[in-house]
Every structure is written in structure tokens, then in C-alpha cells.
């Protein structure tokens with residue numbers, strides 16, 4: 360069965376899944392109908408609500424779209440740590456006039472959501488926070504859904520390739536919302552541009568290896584645990600990433616190098632990755648889209664940039680905060696897992712004390728955040744946002760997709776002209 364490929368899209372632009380309110384069927388449908396790829400977020404929703412969202416997108420458009428699932432991972436935190444933090448938040452509870460939520464460990468109904476999606480067969484099912492189990496990948500593939508996995512380090516990228524992913528969502532540290540890192544004890548903090556280059560290098564040797572299994576790469580280089588031994592002819596390999604020598608002349612290109620007159624310099628500076636890469640984190644306009652495409656990504660994924668669109672379910676105080684220039688930071692203060700948001704009083708007051716305890720702290724602070732949202736109190740809300748949030752525009756999502764595509768084309772032409780192309 361043919362699975363969705365990014366080359367099926369009119370525009371290599373993906374709307375990031377945005378759990379907690381901003382993602383709506385209207386947003387996903389508008390992006391997909393405009394020739395990008397819209398996404399639903401299933402995080403914190405019941406399977407029934409997810410089913411309704413999928414049906415709602417399908418009622419609005421026939422275009423392909425994706426659905427994102429939290430892949431669990433982690434383990435319950437020490438109860439004493441959660442209790443200590445609950446004590447820390449007593450003043451917030453008093454100030455907002457609501458009781459703290461009851462902290463509990465759960466997997467966000469992973470199995471039920473997967474069953475629903477196997478039935479619903481969206482074009483893409485993406486996973487964050489961990490690798491999906493092998494059986495889940497197999498079953499989604501069997502019904503024709505492509506599987507994408509979010510990665511934040513080259514090591515996670517290699518693991519995702521080996522798990523059978525059809526594409527990698529490469530999430531730089533600039534990204535708004537939770538880090539997709541598999542182990543929150545070590546949240547990947549590599550920025551998008553270095554990460555794209557590192558992931559390309561780490562996975563390029565898997566090119567044309569079916570299902571990403573660790574095996575002999577097309578070049579003949581033996582791949583072991585992502586590292587690459589010398590190529591068969593051995594001569595002149597300089598970058599250690601399944602490089603092919605270019606006529607043995609010393610300077611190498613990554614994949615299928617062409618010598619320029621045989622004099623050592625090769626053409627084709629950007630390596631072809633083994634899998635399509637979807638770049639996410641701090642991309643806010645057409646130039647940003649162009650930049651990641653130039654760096655080898657197959658598509659750009661934007662989150663914050665879509666949060667001011669009328670189709671998004673972003674709360675009013677969150678919209679106001681996004682539009683203003685303000686610094687962002689990573690914090691566990693709201694959910695117990697590293698996430699990037701606009702710095703506010705709650706983050707400043709509680710970041711240092713917040714334990715690594717997801718989703719217990721998410722449940723603990725949920726009533727506080729809901730009350731703050733209802734009061735329009737932006738100082739106690741998790742204002743998830745990427746580093747370029749202030750560039751977000753309040754315009755219809757479909758129009759934004761078209762504008763991004765036009766501006767990205769212009770940016771790429773301008774950049775090519777710098778080299779006389």
C-alpha cells in the first residue's frame with residue numbers, strides 16, 4: 360500500500376501538532392486544503408474526542424492530514440517529589456482560588472488512541488516523547504499510514520530510523536512546547552541548524568536501506584550502531600559518515616559526489632538524508648522555511664506561527680503574549696517535563712523547584728492553568744512558544760501557507776543568486 364510522501368504536497372509546509380487547545384480540526388483542514396499538511400494533536404484528549412476531531416477534518420477536506428500521539432515513555436516519579444512541589448504551589452492555589460489537581464502517572468491512553476488511528480487511517484501518524492512499539496509501527500504501515508517520529512539528537516534519529524519511521528521530525532531546541540526528547544533527564548538542547556546537519560550525517564548512511572534496519576548501506580559501508588566503518592575502497596574518506604570518495608582525490612561529498620574537474624572539490628554540498636527530515640523549531644516565515652530546505656530538510660514544520668490564525672484554539676491571553684517580543688525558556692514548572700514557553704512570573708517563581716515528574720505535575724497544575732486562562736492572567740499560564748513567536752501573524756491559516764510558500768521560493772532564489780545561479 361502506498362504511504363503518504365512529503366512529495367505529495369503542493370507545499371513542503373507542515374503545521375505542527377499543538378496540544379492543549381491551539382490544534383483544532385479547522386486549523387488542520389485549512390492547512391491541508393491549502394496544500395500543506397495539517398496536524399491534529401491527541402495529547403490530553405480522550406480517544407472519543409480524537410475520533411470526533413478526525414471526522415471533523417474529513418468533513419472539511421479530502422486532503423491528507425496527520426495525527427500526533429504522545430508515545431508515553433518515562434516512569435512514575437517519586438511521590439515525595441510531587442508532594443514537595445504541591446507544597447510549593449500552595450500559594451498559587453490560594454491566589455487563584457482553585458484546588459490543585461490530583462497528580463497521577465498515565466500514558467495519555469496511548470493504546471486506545473493507536474487502535475482508533477489504525478481504524479481511522481490518517482495519512483500520517485506522528486509520535487513524540489518516545490519510540491512507538493514495533494508492533495504499532497507495523498500495524499500502522501499495514502493500514503497505509505506513514506509513521507513519523509520526533510527526534511532531538513542524532514542518537515534518537517538513528518533509533519527512529521531503526522524503528523521503521525517513514526520520516527523524522529527534527530525538533531531543534533528553539534521549538535515551542537515540550538521537547539520531544541525520549542529521556543527528559545537529558546532534554547536535547549541542540550539548535551535546529553546544527554541538529555539538521557548532525558541528523559543528516561547520522562542517518563545518511565541508511566539511504567536505500569529498506570525499513571531503516573541496521574544493515575549494509577547502499578555505499579557498501581557497514582553500519583553499526585550508526586557509526587560507519589571505512590568504505591570498501593577505504594581511500595580518502597574524511598567525514599566518517601558513509602562518505603564516498605570522489606575519485607580518491609581527497610575532498611569528499613556525502614553521497615554520490617561529483618568531482619568538479621577532478622581537482623578535489625566536489626559538487627553537491629548537501630547530503631541526501633536516508634529519510635525525509637521535517638524540520639521544526641523557530642521557523643516563522645518564508646525565509647525560515649527556505650533555510651531548512653537549503654539545509655536538506657524535506658519540509659518545514661511550524662507551530663507558533665500558526666497559533667494566531669483564527670482557526671487555532673489558542674486562548675486570548677496566550678495570543679496577546681505570543682504577539683509581543685518576550686524571551687522564552689525551557690522549564691518543567693508547568694508539566695514536570697521540559698518545555699519551551701514565554702517567561703512569565705509562574706515560570707520564574709517555580710522553575711528551580713520543579714521536579715522531573717511528567718505527567719504528574721501536568722495534572723497537578725491543570726486547574727491553576729485553567730483558572731488563569733479564564734481570568735486572562737498570562738502570568739500563571741503555560742505560554743508555550745518557540746523562540747521566534749513574535750513573528751506570528753493573525754491571518755487565515757490557508758493564506759499563511761500560501762504566503763510562506765511564495766516567500767520561501769523568493770528566499771531560495773535570492774540565496775542561489777549569491778552564487779551566480
Ligand SMILES: Cc1cc2nc3c(=O)[nH]c(=O)nc-3n(C[C@H](O)[C@H](O)[C@H](O)COP(=O)(O)O)c2cc1C
Nearest residue numbers: 375377378400487534535536640641662663743745
Ligand atoms: C502550544 C504548543 C503545543 C504543542 N503540542 C505538541 C504536541 O501535542 N505534540 C508534538 O509532537 N509537539 C507539540 N508541540 C511542539 C510542536 O510540534 C513543534 O515542535 C514546535 O511548535 C516547533 O517550534 P515553533 O513553535 O517555534 O514553530 C507543541 C508546541 C506548542 C507551541
